[in-house]
Structure formats: C-alpha cells, structure tokens
Amino acid sequence: METEQERSTLRASRGAAGAGADDGARVPGLMRLFGGGKAMAVAVRLKEGALELGRGAAALGEVQDAKMSRRHAHVRFDGQRFWVTDLGSQNGTFVDGAAIPKETAQEARRVVRMGDSLFVPSMDLRPLEAHGVEIVEDFVRGPAMRGLLTRVSHAASFGHSLHIHGESGTGKEGVARAFHSLSPRQGGPFIAVNCAAIPESLAERLLFGARRGAYSGADVDAQGYLQSADGGTLFLDEVVELDLAVQAKLLRVLENREVLALGASKAQRIDLHICCASNKDLRAQVASGRLREDLYFRIGRPDLTLPPLRQRPEEIPLLLERELQHKSPGRGLHVSLVEECLRRPWPGNVRELMNELCVAVQASQVHGSSRVEVCHLSPGAGAGFGPALSQPAEAPRAPPRKAPSKAKPLPADERTRIEQALRQNGGNVTAAARALDIHRTQLRRLLERHGLALPDSDEPE
Numbered sequence: 001m002e003t004e005q006e007r008s009t010l011r012a013s014r015g016a017a018g019a020g021a022d023d024g025a026r027v028p029g030l031m032r033l034f035g036g037g038k039a040m041a042v043a044v045r046l047k048e049g050a051l052e053l054g055r056g057a058a059a060l061g062e063v064q065d066a067k068m069s070r071r072h073a074h075v076r077f078d079g080q081r082f083w084v085t086d087l088g089s090q091n092g093t094f095v096d097g098a099a100i101p102k103e104t105a106q107e108a109r110r111v112v113r114m115g116d117s118l119f120v121p122s123m124d125l126r127p128l129e130a131h132g133v134e135i136v137e138d139f140v141r142g143p144a145m146r147g148l149l150t151r152v153s154h155a156a157s158f159g160h161s162l163h164i165h166g167e168s169g170t171g172k173e174g175v176a177r178a179f180h181s182l183s184p185r186q187g188g189p190f191i192a193v194n195c196a197a198i199p200e201s202l203a204e205r206l207l208f209g210a211r212r213g214a215y216s217g218a219d220v221d222a223q224g225y226l227q228s229a230d231g232g233t234l235f236l237d238e239v240v241e242l243d244l245a246v247q248a249k250l251l252r253v254l255e256n257r258e259v260l261a262l263g264a265s266k267a268q269r270i271d272l273h274i275c276c277a278s279n280k281d282l283r284a285q286v287a288s289g290r291l292r293e294d295l296y297f298r299i300g301r302p303d304l305t306l307p308p309l310r311q312r313p314e315e316i317p318l319l320l321e322r323e324l325q326h327k328s329p330g331r332g333l334h335v336s337l338v339e340e341c342l343r344r345p346w347p348g349n350v351r352e353l354m355n356e357l358c359v360a361v362q363a364s365q366v367h368g369s370s371r372v373e374v375c376h377l378s379p380g381a382g383a384g385f386g387p388a389l390s391q392p393a394e395a396p397r398a399p400p401r402k403a404p405s406k407a408k409p410l411p412a413d414e415r416t417r418i419e420q421a422l423r424q425n426g427g428n429v430t431a432a433a434r435a436l437d438i439h440r441t442q443l444r445r446l447l448e449r450h451g452l453a454l455p456d457s458d459e460p461e
C-alpha cells in the first residue's frame, strides 16, 4: 500500500484565471508541465476562452518565469482549437518547437514554450485538476492512470482476473502489480511471466512444474510458476503466445483450482489471482484461432486499456525527472529536452522514453554538461521508424499556417464565411464545403492557398 513517504505528488493547482468556471462542462485550457527547471502539472484555465500570459501573471502561481516578458503571449480557444499570439515578447514564443511570428495567431497543437515554461493544450482540464500527476512506489500516475486504477481496484477486490490491453511499453506490468497490491492477496507472491519468452518445449514444465524423474535430467522436484504464485498473483504477459495445448491445461488449472505437475500423481490445490496482458486485441486472437475461446472467457474479462504515452503527455516531464534522479542525481533537465520529448510520438512508449533518456544522459556526460538538453537526444528517438526528426527549431514539421501567398488575397468577409463554416461543421471539410456550396477540393485549395488552418479530420479523401 502506498505511504505518504512513497507518494510524491505534482498536485494540480488551478490558475487564478479559472475561478468560477462551470463545473458541469468540459474545461479547455493549458496544462503547464514544466517551469522553474522542474516538472509540474498545473491546470491553467482560460477566462471566457482566452488568457494573457506573462511574467507576474496570476495563472503562473508561485513558479514564475523570469525568461517570460511581462506581456508575453495571448492564448485563445475558439471552441475547437487553441491559438497563441506572441505579444512582442523578448525571448519569443515557440509552438511545436518553432518560433512563431509576432502578433500573428498560430494554432497551438502539441506544445507551447514561453521562456522556460512548457504548456500543452487540453480539451478538458478537469481530470488534471482532480488528480494531478503523482509518483507512487516509483510509478508515475497521471489522471488516465488514476482512473484506470479505480477499475483495477474493483477487479482486485471483487474478482479473480484482469486483462490489460495496451501498446508495448505502456506500463502494463506496473498496472498488474497494482492489481496485486490492491487485492486481498497482496501479502502473497507476485510472479511475472513473459509467455513470449518461454520456449514452446519448456512451457508446460515451467508453468505447471515437474516431479523428480518426470523427464531425463529432472533430478529434483521443480515448482512451476503456478505453484510459485499460490496465494498471490500470476501475471502472464502475452498469454496468446502459449501453445493451444498449454492453454487448455492452463484453463483446467484455473477452473479446478488445482495443478498437476509433470510426472506427479496427485494434483496440488492452488488459489491465485491471474492477470494477463497483451498488446493485441484478444477477441481478434480468438477469432483467428490463436487463443482458446474458453480461456478468453476465463482470463479476458474484465479488461481495460492502458492508453499510449502520446495520449498522456502530462506524465512525460515527471517520468523524465524521476528517471534522471535515478540515473544521474544532481543533473538537471533543460526545457529544450522536455519540449522535444513532448513533441515526439514515442511508439515504444515509456520504455522507449526511459531508454532514450539514458542515452541522452550519457551524451550530456560526454559533453561535460550539467543538464540534459535536446542536442543530447538522438534524432530518431521517439519518432518511430520513419525518417528521423531533425532539430525542431530549425525545421518545423508542419507547414507554416500563414504561408505567404502569391494568390489574390481572400476578401475578409469570404475568409470569415469559410472559417465560420468550418467551425460550425466541426472542422469537417466536406461538410463545410457543402454548406458553402463549393466542392471540397476547391475548399481545400482555398485553405492551403490562403494559409487558413487546415483542420484535423479523419474524413476520407
């Protein structure tokens, strides 16, 4: 169970600008995730959809930023998107790593930097305000994880099994450990088994155990993972990797609550919780014949999904800070590194982030730097296996929103009409084009030619 000493919380506080907002509705705003050289998780509400930020602003609370100008930037939410305008600041405002021109509204997508502070737009600040981001038993828990753990706690108290679905490296084992420590079997053992790493020929022996003489070379009785987990929790990672015959035997053990070791004549009673994890959809695995349907019904429910790291950016600064304290205490995080980590998608999730931080720490040691900076991060880190990302400041990935246009300028009323149609149609180009009575290709062309914001849309082309 967590103790006060183990718990280190970036308790979300609310910027003064947010007082009095409607509690029933979604609360769009900014999450301040880094400031004063430290990870933080402060919800910054907008007042009537807008907020001016700068040194001394009440929204920055106690951790002010000396590198911010007194009137630094203006942030606005138009109902769908966030826009940021630099108000002529000394040190500039950066959106997704690129400096924005002064006095021109730019769409704020993943991360905004002002001075040494980082802000991430959020469509709803309430989860962050309610839970903050905390470290419990060395595990970083943001709002998504906290919500999930409530369900884990129910499963642990009232059931015997849990299935965790999520991409590789998202922290499924950590959730499995929480399932164990929240269950009545917390005093018993927690045995983690990676089924993908068990050679097929050894699976039965390792899972169910073997008596002396069961096979040539079996000189002593050997417990299986199931016996070892008796009274506690067995965590089976990538359970679909088990051979179908082994799956059948596992099902029998779970149903009869007794295990027969190889070569044994008498079954041994066992009592355990079982937690499985997979980065594949178990139903699809049943459909394709890789997982027995009857085993699915025994271990696949209840199930929960751990979102990928790119959907929980509020955890990234604290993950980096915690890992840095482990790896190189005394070394600091430079804002440029955290900013870049917030920009990248991290397909390998927390595992990849932690490993790449280690590499960056080594690079900073080689360079004799007291802080880990973006120049220490490898260009391909967290970017998947596509083309490596170059340094963001010089080469923003997205085309500039206000592209210089050689076309005849769009009349102001026409621009307003288009923007309005897009807004009213939730950013859907096809629907907006229909409302404007033009073809969607023509609308797209107008958006591109006149540097109007292209909405994110999943509509087919």
Ligand SMILES: Nc1ncnc2c1ncn2[C@@H]1O[C@H](COP(=O)(O)OP(=O)(O)OP(=O)(O)O)[C@@H](O)[C@H]1O
Pocket: 138, 139, 140, 141, 166, 167, 168, 169, 170, 171, 172, 173, 174, 175, 237, 277, 279, 319, 350, 351, 354
């Ligand atoms: N929220 C977190 N806080 C701290 N460390 C974390 C967190 N989530 C994951 N990690 C670390 O990231 C690494 C990968 O986590 P874990 O093994 O739990 O992922 P997984 O989802 O089980 O991955 P796989 O499916 O590949 O086994 C581990 O070193 C773990 O300690």
